[in-house]
Amino acid sequence: MDNEALLKVKQRFGIIGNAGALNQALDLALQVAPTDMSVLVLGESGAGKEFIPRVIHEYSPRKHGPYQPVNCAGIPEGTIDSELFGHEKGAFTGAIAERKGYFEEADGGTIFLDEVADLPLSTQARLLRVLEYGEYKRVGSSKVQKTNVRVVAATNKDLSQAIKNNQFRADLYYRLSAMTIHVPSLRERPDDIAILFRKFISDVCYRYKMPSVNLSQPAKELLLSYRWPGNVRELKNVADQVAVKASADGLTEVGPEVLRAIFTNAIDTMPAVYHHDSIGSSDGNYATEREILYKVLFDMKKDMRDLKELVNVLMRKNNMEMPTAMRDASYKTWQPLLENSEPSYREEQSYGPAQEYEVVQPSRITSQVAGQNVPHPAQHVKDASHIQEAQEYVEEALSLDELEKQAIKKALERNNGRRKDAAADLNISERTLYRKITQYNLG
DSSP states (O other): OOOOHHHHHHHHTTOOOOOHHHHHHHHHHHHHSSSOOOOOEETTTSTTTTTTHHHHHHHOOOOOOOOEEEEESSOOOTHHHHHOOOBTSSSSTOOSSOOOHHHEEEEEEEEEEGGGGGHHHHHHHHHHHHHHEEEEOBBBBEEEEEOOOOEEEEESOOOHHHHHTSSSOOHHHHHHTTTEEEOOGGGGGGGGGHHHHHHHHOOOOOOOTOOEEEHHHHHHHHHHSOTTTTTEEEEEEHHHHHHHHHHHTTTTTHHHHHHHHHHHTTSOSSSSSOHHHSSSSSSSSSSSSSHHHHHHHHHHHHHHHHHHHHHHHHHHHOOOOGGGGTTTOOOOOOOOOOOOTOOOOOOTTOOOOOOOEEEOOOOHHHHHTOOOOOOOEEEEEEESSSHHHHHHHHHHHHHHHHHHHHHHHHHHTTTTOOOOHHHHTSOOOHHHEEEEHHHHTTO
């Protein structure tokens, strides 16, 4: 479809953006609209999936019929069948009168089933019957009723995985996905972020008679580098918060510190994978394999610190001189790694005369940290040289700064020194890359 037709659709439904993926989604919606095919809309939460079924309905022969949106995730499992298909009087406790369901109300029009993956399996079987034969039964009735309704469904879940987990019927999936439309996330349309932000913040300033607000250049860079897990919905919320904050502080230009304060409370964190807070989070959601790698590295670094603490305790137990690099280590309660060894060592213990204790060899310690099940051969400690060598060995192997430096160096080489491309390759902002280049003297 030509750009002029797409522009009219965007103006009519208030859709903002020029990304190719967004235009493709709208184009598919307009192509399938004149038919009666079922449509499955896929995309992340907050990406704007609700616009697609509305476009399909308004450009279809059913546009004069009812349009019925249903949030499947917002209806309790015990009442979902009644809500969708209706019920007879006395069908269950509290059913004091008969009730029409959404499919009956939407007869002759379009029904939009949002979050369709949250439907119970029993309801999915009923929905399949409607899609195949246009038939359903009210709860508490044996009478088959007919409905002429077009179904558009949407979900932010992976239906293929849900099918494998027996949480979604495969036959329903194939019936719903006669046409599949993918709505891009905000990360897939970065050029639209600034346009959308400007529109949202202008709207809120106009609505509440606030002075207009602009972003400084560093704030704009931060806005573009954020991952936006909540997509357009989250972007609108951030714009509203920025407008309120700027109005309260009497600001006409907002710096990056205001955005950082807002992002701190977000579900996800900024995509600078080097931030300890984002890597060390325990929620298990990581956007890229690189983030997972950095989390593993930080966990290994923590294990190395714990290892030094253990060695520290063993050295104190033997009244041995502590290497300088280890003197600042804090002491914790430790259970010995060796089998048939002494009870747990504690910092508050008073240590007696020097004795010979067995400690795990450096190579074996590293294997244990990595989680491998290996034997624990030991050696007698006569001096601190073995401990120092163990520390240097682990520190050298697990130097995160060196790994970070090498990653940046290789990214610059792959992109022939183009810092903008290298930053994109590393999934960090150019500002962060410049700081790292200066830090490691790579310029």
